[in-house]
Every structure is written in structure tokens, then in C-alpha cells.
Amino acid sequence: MTQNLEERVRFLEHQVAFLTYQVQTRGQPAPQPPPFVTRPPVQPDPPVQPDWSGEQQPVAPTVEPPPLRPAFQAREMQSGRLLAIVGSIAVILGIAFLVALAIEQGWIGETARVVIAAVGASALVAGGAWLYERKGKTQAALAMVATGIAGLYLSLTAATVLYGLVPRPVGLLLALFIGVAGTAIAVRVNRRTVAAIGIGGTLLAPLLGNSITVTGMGFLALASGAAAAVLVWRRWPWLMVAASAVSLAQVALWAMSGRPDLRLIAVLTVFAGLNLAIALGYDWRTRGSAHPAALLLVPFGTLLLGALGYFGLPHGDGQVAGGVWLVALAVGHAVLAGTALIRRWGSAEVALLIFGTALLVGDVAFGMLAGGWVLAVGWAASATGFAVVAQRYRTRRELLELTVGGQLALAIGHVLLFQAPPGLLFGDGVSGPGSVSALVAVVVGAFASARLVAPERPVVREALDALSMLALAYATAVSLDGIALLIAWGGATLTLARAAALVADRAARWGSLGFLAFLAAHVMVFEAPLSALVYGVDDLLAAAFGLALFVVVAVMLWRDLPFGSKVRAVLAAAVAVALVHLGSVAMVTAVDIRQQGQALLSAYWGVCGFAALWIGLRTHTPLIRVGGLGLLALATGKVFVFDLAALNSIYRIGSFIVLGLLLLTAAFVSQRAAGRESERPPSGSPS
Numbered sequence: 285m286t287q288n289l290e291e292r293v294r295f296l297e298h299q300v301a302f303l304t305y306q307v308q309t310r311g312q313p314a315p316q317p318p319p320f321v322t323r324p325p326v327q328p329d330p331p332v333q334p335d336w337s338g339e340q341q342p343v344a345p346t347v348e349p350p351p352l353r354p355a356f357q358a359r360e361m362q363s364g365r366l367l368a369i370v371g372s373i374a375v376i377l378g379i380a381f382l383v384a385l386a387i388e389q390g391w392i393g394e395t396a397r398v399v400i401a402a403v404g405a406s407a408l409v410a411g412g413a414w415l416y417e418r419k420g421k422t423q424a425a426l427a428m429v430a431t432g433i434a435g436l437y438l439s440l441t442a443a444t445v446l447y448g449l450v451p452r453p454v455g456l457l458l459a460l461f462i463g464v465a466g467t468a469i470a471v472r473v474n475r476r477t478v479a480a481i482g483i484g485g486t487l488l489a490p491l492l493g494n495s496i497t498v499t500g501m502g503f504l505a506l507a508s509g510a511a512a513a514v515l516v517w518r519r520w521p522w523l524m525v526a527a528s529a530v531s532l533a534q535v536a537l538w539a540m541s542g543r544p545d546l547r548l549i550a551v552l553t554v555f556a557g558l559n560l561a562i563a564l565g566y567d568w569r570t571r572g573s574a575h576p577a578a579l580l581l582v583p584f585g586t587l588l589l590g591a592l593g594y595f596g597l598p599h600g601d602g603q604v605a606g607g608v609w610l611v612a613l614a615v616g617h618a619v620l621a622g623t624a625l626i627r628r629w630g631s632a633e634v635a636l637l638i639f640g641t642a643l644l645v646g647d648v649a650f651g652m653l654a655g656g657w658v659l660a661v662g663w664a665a666s667a668t669g670f671a672v673v674a675q676r677y678r679t680r681r682e683l684l685e686l687t688v689g690g691q692l693a694l695a696i697g698h699v700l701l702f703q704a705p706p707g708l709l710f711g712d713g714v715s716g717p718g719s720v721s722a723l724v725a726v727v728v729g730a731f732a733s734a735r736l737v738a739p740e741r742p743v744v745r746e747a748l749d750a751l752s753m754l755a756l757a758y759a760t761a762v763s764l765d766g767i768a769l770l771i772a773w774g775g776a777t778l779t780l781a782r783a784a785a786l787v788a789d790r791a792a793r794w795g796s797l798g799f800l801a802f803l804a805a806h807v808m809v810f811e812a813p814l815s816a817l818v819y820g821v822d823d824l825l826a827a828a829f830g831l832a833l834f835v836v837v838a839v840m841l842w843r844d845l846p847f848g849s850k851v852r853a854v855l856a857a858a859v860a861v862a863l864v865h866l867g868s869v870a871m872v873t874a875v876d877i878r879q880q881g882q883a884l885l886s887a888y889w890g891v892c893g894f895a896a897l898w899i900g901l902r903t904h905t906p907l908i909r910v911g912g913l914g915l916l917a918l919a920t921g922k923v924f925v926f927d928l929a930a931l932n933s934i935y936r937i938g939s940f941i942v943l944g945l946l947l948l949t950a951a952f953v954s955q956r957a958a959g960r961e962s963e964r965p966p967s968g969s970p971s
Contacts, residue, residue, distance in 0.1 A: 398443040405435030413469060429469055436462050444494075456490070456503040467514050480523055487511065487530045496538045501551045504531055508558055516565040521576075524562060528581055531555065532588055539592040549609065552593050556613065559585035560620060560638065567630035579634065583641045586617065590645050599652070610649030617642030647694055657703050660695040660722030664729030667691035671736035688733050692751065695726050704762045723759035727752045742790075749791035753780070757802055770811075770830050773803045774837050781845055793845055800841065804834055804858070812869050817885065820873035827873075831866040835859050853907055860911060864892055883935040886927055889919035890946040897950055901957040916950060919943060 412428030444455035487507055490500035508531045515524040535555055539548060563582045590613050599606030621639035625632060643666065650662055667688050700706065704719035734748035760772045777799040784793035807830035808814070812821060821827045841847075842855040868885055875881035893915030900909025920943060927939045 395449060398439055398449060401435060401439040402443075405432045405439055408432030408435065409465075409469075433462065433465075433469075452494070453499060456500065460503065460507060464510070467511070480526070487527055487534075491534055491537075496534060496541070498547055498551075501535065501538055504534055505551070505554050505558070507531075508555070512558060512562045512565070516562060516569050519566070519569060521566065524566070525580060528559065528562065528585060531558075532585060536588065536592055539596045548596050549593065552589050552609075556586065556589050556616070559589070560617070563634055563638070564624070564630055567634045579637055582634075582637050583644070586613065586641045586645060589613070590648070594652070604653060607649050607653040610645055610652065614642045614646035614649055617645065643691070647691070651694075657719060657722040660699050660703060661725040663691050663695035664722075664725035667695070667729045668732045668736070671733040688748075692726065692730055692733070692748075695722070695729065696751075696755070699723060699726065704758070720759055720763045723755055723762070726755040727759065730755060746791040749789075750795065753791075753795045753798065757799060761802075767826060767829060770803060770806060770833055773799050773806070774833050777803065777837050778840060781841055785844055793847075796841060796845070797851075800834070800837060803830075803837065804862075807831060807834055812865060816869045817872060818878075818882075820881075821869055824870060824873050827869055828866060831862050831869075835862050835866075838862070856907065857911060860896070864889070864915070867892075879931050879935045882927060882931055883939050886919055886923050886939045887942045889915055889922065890943050893917075893919055894946050894950050894953075898953055901953060912950075916947065920947070 408428050409432030412430075412432060415428065443449040444452060450458070487504065490496055490504050508527070511527050512524065515527060532555065535551065539552070559581055563579065590610050593609040593613070594606035597605040597609055617638050621635045621642060624630060624635035624638070629635070647663065647666070651659060654662065671688050699719065699722045703722045730748045730752035734745045734752065756776065757773070760769060760776070764772055777796045780792045780796035780799065783789060784796060807827075811823070811830040812827035816827065838855050838859050842852055842859070847855070867888060871884055871888055872881045875884060893912045896908050896912030896915060898912070900906065900912055923939045923943050927936055931939065
């Protein structure tokens with residue numbers, strides 16, 4: 285059994301080596317493999333009796349397998365290709381030197397030069413094709429074909445542009461013929477290099493023939509359509525992108541020459557249709573697995589053609605032709621994308637990419653034609669509309685979310701730059717109704733998009749919710765001021781807290797904390813700033829109202845929302861700080877004499893710190909105890925730093941005496957509490 289298995293393995297190795305040689309030589313006649321010699325079965329050795337005479341027993345000879353034919357190495361093919369390329373270059377250079385010498389000596393005229401070059405190039409094409417078909421599919425034969433096609437294009441260019449022997453329309457037709465022949469050969473041999481030379485030369489014919497005219501654009505459209513059909517059929521995506529880039533570059537040269545008429549619109553429309561047909565055709569050809577190169581054509585080509593039309597048509601003050609072209613381009617793409625989605629033409633990925641491109645062009649057109657707060661409202665509305673599409677078609681969710689975010693970013697950017705810049709927050713006036721309308725549109729758009737675009741993706745939904753809450757906070761800040769703004773933010777805090785309690789929404793819960801932070805920041809910056817601890821405030825009622833409102837809202841949040849222990853501790857500490865700050869501001873403002881007010885403030889902080897320390901010790905609450913010690917430390921620092929330098933003798937003495945007594949009392953209370961704790965029996969021990 286083992287012997288048969290070994291023979292089979294050796295036979296398979298022999299056949300694989302022969303087939304490898306055939307593949308690497310691409311069907312060249314190869315010598316027949318030598319006959320496979322089977323190894324005679326090896327009989328098991330008979331049992332050997334021990335030889336006590338000391339003589340060595342003979343060993344049976346083993347039959348070695350015949351050596352296999354070495355496989356054809358890849359480097360041999362690579363060296364052949366290199367030789368073919370070098371040889372082609374040498375031939376071209378030799379011909380060029382010969383022609384240059386003949387021209388210099390006056391041996392041949394212009395017509396003879398073109399004819400000789402064309403005949404020689406045609407001979408290279410024919411000879412290379414014959415060698416490839418009859419004498420083996422070698423790289424040298426393909427190099428001859430490619431060299432001949434390039435030579436034909438160069439000969440035609442010289443005859444058309446340099447010497448004027450061939451009229452330009454005839455030259456374009458001859459270039460088309462050469463391109464068709466080269467493309468047919470490339471399809472026959474399945475080689476991208478030959479196809480690139482044939483198709484590229486055809487597409488470059490208007491440029492090489494100095495025919496960047498309407499006739500040249502018509503020829504270019506015909507050649508581009510034929511090339512696109514071949515490249516889509518053969519599924520050569522990157523060559524397709526290169527061909528499209530060559531065509532669009534020549535269209536750009538023609539469009540920038542200044543022709544603001546219907547011919548420009550017609551040419552751009554034709555190439556926009558070709559651009560979309562390539563993407564949809566490649567998607568259909570690959571059965572929904574579109575290559576990134578094919579997808580790249582949609583946004584790149586559309587944006588380039590849109591820009592050419594906009595700048596090529598009137599677009600100044602009072603001129604809307606350029607903007608109308610962008611609108612038409614966006615509408616056409618949107619209709620095509622919608623039809624593809626409804627009728628299921630290809631994959632939804634390509635259709636949505638076309639739709640997103642249409643939306644981008646529409647955004648640009650909208651920005652060119654509209655102005656003011658209408659822009660922000662329109663962009664926010666388009667974000668909501670695209671979110672509806674995203675809910676209906678769930679393919680490529682990331683693309684949909686990015687587009688919705690882009691629309692909202694445009695609306696927000698326009699508001700921050702033009703309608704409601706941040707400078708309004710620090711100015712005396714408030715924004716107009718247009719700014720408020722734009723911000724409200726952003727709030728509604730972000731909130732609706734959060735509900736539509738990703739209900740099952742919490743991260744995206746919470747990000748959009750956070751964006752809507754920030755827009756709401758900004759809208760109230762630029763439209764209200766003073767106590768009205770504080771009430772609005774306090775109401776938003778309680779509303780979000782209530783919503784979070786009802787639907788268990790994390791974004792609403794943290795949003796309530798955000799509005800509470802805005803409320804505190806406004807109070808500490810405007811109503812009761814830190815400078816009020818030294819100079820007091822002008823409007824004590826507004827300061828007291830702001831701090832009291834903060835305390836009430838924070839207490840309600842601490843009571844109603846299920847926050848963790850750390851957040852609840854921060855809320856409790858914030859409430860305590862607000863109460864102490866309220867008393868401090870009221871005390872400094874109410875006392876007319878600054879010296880007396882600062883001394884009373886130091887005493888007030890010391891008393892509050894001592895009270896908090898005593899309550900913390902009595903209730904065994906570490907947070908209150910630490911807060912009391914912190915306030916005592918703050919009072920100590922104030923006395924030693926500020927009071928010592930700024931107060932008169934009598935007030936300075938009073939501050940030190942009061943602080944010293946409070947610190948001694950606090951130390952006594954702390955030591956007594958520590959002693960009671962040490963005397964208390966441990967839990968679980970018998971009393």
C-alpha cells in the first residue's frame with residue numbers, strides 16, 4: 285500500500301512539472317516528457333539472523349527516481365520581456381536617427397518621411413501580430429505591435445500638424461481607425477499595455493492634431509464612448525480611469541477657451557452622461573462589486589464638469605446661468621440615482637454615490653444662488669431629507685451618515701461665519717430672526733436625522749443629539765440675555781432631565797448636565813464673577829437669582845436622575861460652592877466699607893468651613909468633611925495672602941484672631957471625633 289502511494293505521488297510531481305513548463309512558455313512547442321519509469325516494488329527484507337562471526341551483512345540496493353525536468357523559471361520570462369522592451373526602444377531610436385540623418389542630408393521630402401514612417405509602423409504591427417499568433421505568444425511580438433501603433437500615431441500627427449499633408453477631419457478619422465485596430469488587437473491578446481497605447485492615442489488625437497474644436501470634441505465623445513464600452517467589457521478599471529482623465533482634460537482645455545453658449549452645455553452634458561454610464565456599466569458588468577476606480581469617476585468627473593460649466597457660463601452679479609447649470613447637473617444625477625434605486629439598476633452603493641454627488645453639487649449651486657439664513661435652513665432640510673433616504677436604503681451606512689453630517693456641517697458653518705458669529709455672545713445686541721431661524725433649522729435637522737439615520741447605532745444617534753442640543757444652547761445664547769437666558773437654560777435642563785427619566789436616554793441625561801454647566805458658566809462670568817468677591821456686583825438681585833436658580837436645578841437633577849456616585853458627588857459639591865458663593869457676593873456687596881467686607885468674608889468662609897467639618901464628622905460623611913477642610917484652607921490662604929497685604933491693622937488683626945479660634949476649635953473637634961472612633965469597638969465584636 286505504501287509503495288503504490290509513493291508511485292502515485294512521483295507520477296503527479298512529474299505531470300505538474302510538465303504542465304508548469306507549458307504554462308510558462310504560453311503554449312510553445314515543448315519536448316514530450318520522458319516516459320515515466322516506475323520503480324520496481326521493494327520487497328521487504330527477510331529477517332536477518334544475528335551474525336556472530338563478525339562479518340557485515342550485505343545491504344539491498346535502493347532504486348532512485350529519475351530526475352524531473354526543471355520547471356521554467358519566472359525570471360526567464362522577465363528577462364525576455366526586458367529584452368523585448370529594450371529592443372523596441374533601440375529600433376525606435378535607430379529609425380529616428382536614420383530619419384533625422386535623411387532629413388538633414390535632404391534625401392527624403394516631407395511626404396516621403398510620413399509614408400516611410402507609416403509603412404514601417406504598419407509593418408511592425410503586422411509582423412508582431414503574425415509572430416504572436418503563429419510563432420508563440422511572446423513578449424517580443426507584443427512589443428513590436430505596441431511600437432508599431434505608437435509609430436502610426438506619431439506619423440499621423442506629423443502629417444496632420446507638422447506638415448499639413450492630411451486635413452484635420454481626415455486625421456481624426458484615421459486616428460479613430462488606428463485606435464480601433466489597436467484596441468481590437470489588445471482585446472484579442474488580452475493585454476492592457478497594447479490597449480493603453482491604442483485607446484490613449486485615439487483619445488489624444490484632438491490634442492496631438494491641434495483640433496481642440498467643436499469637431500474635435502465630437503470626435504472625442506465618439507472615441508470615449510467606444511473606449512468606455514471596451515474597457516467596461518474587459519473590466520480594466522484603472523485604464524478606464526486614465527482614459528476618462530485624458531478625455532476630461534481635453535474637454536477642460538476646450539471649455540476654458542471661452543465659449544459661453546449652447547455648444548458648451550451640449551458638450552458637457554454628453555461627457556457627464558458618459559461619466560455616469562461608465563460607472564453604472566461597470567457596476568452592471570461586475571454584478572454589484574464595483575471597483576473603487578470606477579466609483580472614483582462619479583464624483584471626480586461630475587465636480588470637474590460642474591466647475592467647467594459654472595465658470596464657462598455667465599455667473600457674475602445678476603447672472604445665474606452658471607448656477608442654473610449646477611442645478612441641472614445635480615437634478616439629473618439625483619433623478620438617475622433615484623431611478624436606479626427604485627428599479628434596482630445595479631448595486632445600491634453606486635446609486636447612493638451618485639445621489640451623494642448630486643447632493644454635493646446641489647449644495648454648491650444652492651450656495652451660489654441663495655444667500656442669508658435661507659442657506660442654513662436649506663442645508664439643514666437637505667440633511668433631514670437624506671436621513672429619510674438613509675432609513676429607506678441601508679446599504680453603505682457610513683456613506684449616508686457622512687453625507688448627513690456634511691449637510692449639517694455646511695449649515696452650522698454658514699451660521700457661525702455669517703448669520704450668528706460667536707462675537708454676538710460678547711456684544712451688546714442680539715441676533716435677528718434670520719439667525720434664530722437658521723439655528724432652529726439646525727436643531728430640528730440634527731434631531732430628526734438622529735431619529736432617522738441610525739436608530740440602531742447609539743454612537744451616531746447620540747452625536748447628532750449632542751449637535752442638536754449645542755445648536756439649541758447657541759440659539760438661546762444669541763437671541764436672549766440676562767435672566768431670560770438663565771431661565772431658558774434652566775428650563776432646557778429640567779426638560780432634558782425629565783425626558784431622560786421617561787425614556788432612559790443617555791444623550792438627554794448628559795445633555796441636561798451640559799445645559800446646567802452652561803448656566804453655571806454664564807452666572808460665574810456675567811452675573812456673579814469671581815471679581816465680585818473683591819468689588820461686589822452691580823445687580824445683586826440678578827446674581828442672587830442666577831445662583832439660586834443653579835442650586836434649585838442642580839438639586840432636582842441630583843434627586844431625579846440616576847447618576848453614578850461620582851456625578852452625584854460633583855453635583856452636591858457644586859451646590860455647596862454656589863451657596864457659599866452666593867453668601868460671599870451678598871456680603872461683599874452689602875457692606876460699603878471694603879476693609880470690613882473682606883474681614884467679614886474671611887470670617888464667613890471660616891465659619892462655613894468649620895460647620896461643614898463638624899457636620900461631616902457628626903454624620904460620618906467624608907465628602908462634607910473634606911469640603912469643610914478645603915474651605916478652612918481657602919480661608920487660611922486668604923487671610924495670610926490677601927488680608928495681610930490689603931487690610932488695615934484692625935481688620936487684619938480681627939481676621940487672624942477669628943481664623944485662629946476657628947482653626948483651634950476645628951482641631952479640637954477633629955481630635956475628639958478621632959478619639960471616639962478609636963474607642964468604638966469593631967463591628968461584630970461583643971460589647
